[in-house]
Amino acid sequence: MTASTSLPGDDLHRLAKLFMDSGEAQTQAKAEQMIRSYRLAIGVGPEVAHSPTLQAGVLTAVNTAARTFLGGVEVWGVEDTRLLVPWKRCNTLAEAVSDLGGRIVTAVPLALPLVVFGDVPRAAVAEREFALQATFNGWAGGVLPLGDSHRLREHDEFVPSGVLAGALGVSEAFQHVRGGYPLPGRRDMGLSLWKPDAEVDWRTADAGPPLEVLPARLWMIGLGHLGQAILWTLGLLPYGEPGEVELVLQDFDRLVTANESTSVLTTSAIVGQPKTRAMAQWADARGFKSRICERLFRPNFKIADDEPSVGVCGVDNALARAALEDVGFKRVIEAGLGKGTTEYLALQVHTFPAAKRASSIWGSATAGDDESVLDRPAYKALADAGVDGCGLTQLAGRTVGASFVGAVTSSLVVAEMLRMSGGYHSYEVVDATLRSLINRRAVPSQTVRDPFNPGITAVSGANR
Amino acid sequence: MADDKKQTGKPDRVRVSANEPYEVDYLAKKHQLPSPLVKKVIEQEGPSRDKVESYLNNMKKNRK
Numbered sequence: 001m002t003a004s005t006s007l008p009g010d011d012l013h014r015l016a017k018l019f020m021d022s023g024e025a026q027t028q029a030k031a032e033q034m035i036r037s038y039r040l041a042i043g044v045g046p047e048v049a050h051s052p053t054l055q056a057g058v059l060t061a062v063n064t065a066a067r068t069f070l071g072g073v074e075v076w077g078v079e080d081t082r083l084l085v086p087w088k089r090c091n092t093l094a095e096a097v098s099d100l101g102g103r104i105v106t107a108v109p110l111a112l113p114l115v116v117f118g119d120v121p122r123a124a125v126a127e128r129e130f131a132l133q134a135t136f137n138g139w140a141g142g143v144l145p146l147g148d149s150h151r152l153r154e155h156d157e158f159v160p161s162g163v164l165a166g167a168l169g170v171s172e173a174f175q176h177v178r179g180g181y182p183l184p185g186r187r188d189m190g191l192s193l194w195k196p197d198a199e200v201d202w203r204t205a206d207a208g209p210p211l212e213v214l215p216a217r218l219w220m221i222g223l224g225h226l227g228q229a230i231l232w233t234l235g236l237l238p239y240g241e242p243g244e245v246e247l248v249l250q251d252f253d254r255l256v257t258a259n260e261s262t263s264v265l266t267t268s269a270i271v272g273q274p275k276t277r278a279m280a281q282w283a284d285a286r287g288f289k290s291r292i293c294e295r296l297f298r299p300n301f302k303i304a305d306d307e308p309s310v311g312v313c314g315v316d317n318a319l320a321r322a323a324l325e326d327v328g329f330k331r332v333i334e335a336g337l338g339k340g341t342t343e344y345l346a347l348q349v350h351t352f353p354a355a356k357r358a359s360s361i362w363g364s365a366t367a368g369d370d371e372s373v374l375d376r377p378a379y380k381a382l383a384d385a386g387v388d389g390c391g392l393t394q395l396a397g398r399t400v401g402a403s404f405v406g407a408v409t410s411s412l413v414v415a416e417m418l419r420m421s422g423g424y425h426s427y428e429v430v431d432a433t434l435r436s437l438i439n440r441r442a443v444p445s446q447t448v449r450d451p452f453n454p455g456i457t458a459v460s461g462a463n464r
Numbered sequence: 465m466a467d468d469k470k471q472t473g474k475p476d477r478v479r480v481s482a483n484e485p486y487e488v489d490y491l492a493k494k495h496q497l498p499s500p501l502v503k504k505v506i507e508q509e510g511p512s513r514d515k516v517e518s519y520l521n522n523m524k525k526n527r528k
Contacts, residue, residue, distance in 0.1 A: 213498055423501025451504040453497060453523040 008391040009398035010256040015068060015174075018400045020378035022341040024178075027381045038069040038177050040170070041109050042102065043125060044077035045118025048093070051154065052084040054117045056162030056236045057134050057141075057169075059087060059096055061115055063232070063264050064170045064404040066101030069177075074109050075102040077120060085159065085236045086286060113176055113185070115169035116146055118154075130176045130185040134169045136161035138207025139415065142190015143169045150188060156207040160193055160411040160418070163233045167407035171345070171434045174402065181435070189437050193415035196430050196442045209424075211238070215417045216245050217308035217455025219329065221297045223251040223275035225262040226314025226335050226413075229406035231279060232264045233414045235286045240460040242287030248308055249283070250293040251275040262401040299326035310420070310454045312413065316399070318365035324358040330452055332358070333416050335409050337401065338433070344400040345434040347409040351416060353447050354428040372396075405434060421456045480513045482506035495520040 009017070016031040018024075025031035042061055048054040058078070065073040081093040090096040094104055108114065113130035125131055125146065132143040137152035141161030144150055172184040192200050194208030214237050220227055239245060254274050259266045270278040276292035283290040297320040303309065311329040313321065316336065324332045331351065338346030352358055373379060373396050382392060412430055419425060425444060432440035480487050482503050491506075492499040497520065505523070509515045 422498045423504055451501055451508055451519070451523070453501065456498075 008387075008395040010258055012258055012395070012398065013070075013261040014258060014399065014401040015261060017398060018341060018344060018402075021373040021376060021396075021400060023376045023378075026377040028378050031378060035068075036070045038174075039071040039109075039112050040065045040069040040073050040173050041105075041112040041114045042073065042075045043108050043114055043116040043120040044075065044081070044093070045116065045120045046077075047118035047154065048078075049081045050084075051118075051157065051162075052236075052238065053136050053141075053157045053159055053162035054134075054154065055081075055083065055085050055093060056159045057136070057166035058093065058117050058162075059085065059100060059236075060163045060166030060232070060264075060407055061117075061134070061169050062097050062102040063100045064167055064402075064407050065173070067261050067264070067403045068170060068174050073102045074105045074112065076105050076108045076124070077118075078104060085238075087236075088285065113173045114146070115143070115166075115173060117166075130173065132169050132172060132185060134162075134165040135190075136165050139194035140190065140192040140202045140205045140207065141165035141168075141411070142188060142202050143172055144188045144190075144203075145186060148188065150203045152203065156210065158193070158208070158211065159236045159238065160233055160414045163236065163407055163414075164193065164411035165190065167404040167411070168434070168437075170404040171402070171408065174404065175345075175435070183436075189434075191432075191437060191440070193411060194419075196412065196415075196427065196440065197444075198438065198440050198442065209422065211418065211422075211459045213421050213456040214239055214245075214459055215310070215421045215454055216457040217310065218246075218417070219248040219250065219303065219308040219311045220279075221250045221311060221313040221320065221324075222315035223249060223279045224253070224259060224314070225401055225403070225406045226337065226409060227251070227275075227312075228263040228265040228279070229403070229410035230312060230314060230335070230413050231282065232407070233410040234417075235282075235288075237414070238460045239287075240458040243289065244457040245288040246308060246455070247283055247288055247290045248293060249276050249279050249290055250295070250297060251279075252294055252296050258398070262403050262406060264403055264407060296320065297323065299323035301327060303328040308455060310417070312417070314413075318362040322359045322362035322365070325352050326359070331420060331449075331454060333413055333420075334358070335413050337399075337405055337409065339399050341400060342435070343433075344402060345405060347405060347412075347430075347432055347434075349409065349412045349416065349427070349430045351426050351428055351445060353449060354445065355447055356428075408434060417454075420452070420454055423451065478513050479511040480506055480516055481511060491516070491520060495524050497523060 019031035087096040131146035135152040138156035141164040175184040190202040192205035309330040311332040313334040334350040429443040
């Protein structure tokens with residue numbers, strides 16, 4: 001494979017494809033115009049200056065919104081705020097917001113949907129059709145209609161809760177502007193990363209324990225949408241000694257323009273590079289140690305004693321997933337996303353060993369009955385314009401995807417890592433959709449697992 | 465089983481209990497491992513301090 005090989009769909013925004021596949025857009029150009037028309041406002045209150053978790057929420061919201069609301073992400077209230085989470089060489093929240101594609105403004109734009117972090121003056125946000133409060137406490141995070149009395153204490157810091165809340169805010173805002181579904185903006189949505197069980201109300205959930213140790217040795221399989229989201233959340237954690245983190249980064253693919261729409265560490269500057277090398281550069285900049293493996297994941301090798309024994313998988317490939325327990329990992333955390341015009345909001349996280357082996361879940365998986373979209377107007381328009389059948393089929397086969405879904409999933413994956421690192425409980429499966437998070441399913445692990453140290457390192461002193 | 469606090473004679477150095485937080489915390493600090501993880505080790509390996517310490521020494525290799 002070479003960098004110059006471009007396939008149909010390599011340049012297509014994965015949410016523009018949603019509009020083509022659903023029939024909402026009559027042409028590809030119209031689909032791209034729709035996504036370019038979307039704008040979002042983010043309000044930042046003074047509490048954010050003192051909360052790494054809220055800052056992680058703001059940055060996650062800006063990062064995912066900049067890939068979703070291509071008309072612009074306008075951020076109000078971040079001036080002179082010192083950055084408390086690591087992002088490149090930025091010193092202030094404003095620098096990080098700008099770097100991630102947000103536009104700093106001096107007033108909250110009136111007509112735009114709004115996601116707020118911390119307290120913002122009521123007069124500044126005024127009455128508007130869509131306004132959400134992102135909130136957290138300890139391991140619980142989510143969003144509420146602005147002014148809802150159930151806002152959490154925002155006291156016990158836990159960065160992945162901020163990632164969760166920020167991404168959920170963007171998810172709700174996107175579902176609102178897309179239209180056709182009245183609940184986003186009128187409901188609360190969140191969960192406890194300590195106990196993601198459906199019956200646990202995130203608004204009153206136990207805050208969970210403070211962080212003592214962080215994962216230090218991981219084998220990352222797949223560095224696209226999910227892999228980058230997991231690295232994003234991992235990178236925001238308060239590592240005392242980042243140099244003690246060892247990552248193996250495995251992928252065989254190169255970044256294409258379309259990855260910018262879903263993958264939170266991809267920018268136009270690195271399109272064309274192998275994913276492994278681009279992510280290794282990111283890891284090095286974060287202070288982590290990394291090694292790369294540029295091949296498909298298959299059960300044709302065994303991990304060595306001195307290599308990370310926790311596999312973290314985010315690939316959309318049944319053969320790779322089926323083989324996850326066959327190369328010697330002591331623990332595996334696997335994440336997957338849904339496909340198609342409705343299921344693109346769905347996510348699943350598995351851990352192994354579990355009651356069902358990975359090979360039994362994915363070993364006999366077939367291509368499935370993917371939604372046929374070739375009869376949609378946008379594809380007919382492309383055919384009329386001279387695109388051949390082969391190209392159309394390839395284009396139709398590309399997945400719909402949204403960066404905020406990967407970001408929410410990453411908070412669950414990293415929470416699983418953190419519970420594992422601390423010797424706490426585990427979940428065999430978490431199955432959810434951002435269309436209705438309340439209907440999620442979480443299955444606690446009943447499998448007997450030997451006590452296990454996955455490779456841990458200390459939290460920075462300021463976060464103890 | 466918890467230690468019998470009435471037996472105040474020679475300290476019980478060969479046994480360890482998962483139900484005594486101070487013992488779990490002591491081993492956690494000694495081996496620089498999280499207390500819940502140490503508790504699981506004691507529950508799995510039983511009350512023999514030697515067996516528990518041996519398991520913890522092996523686990524500690526992944527501690528940075």
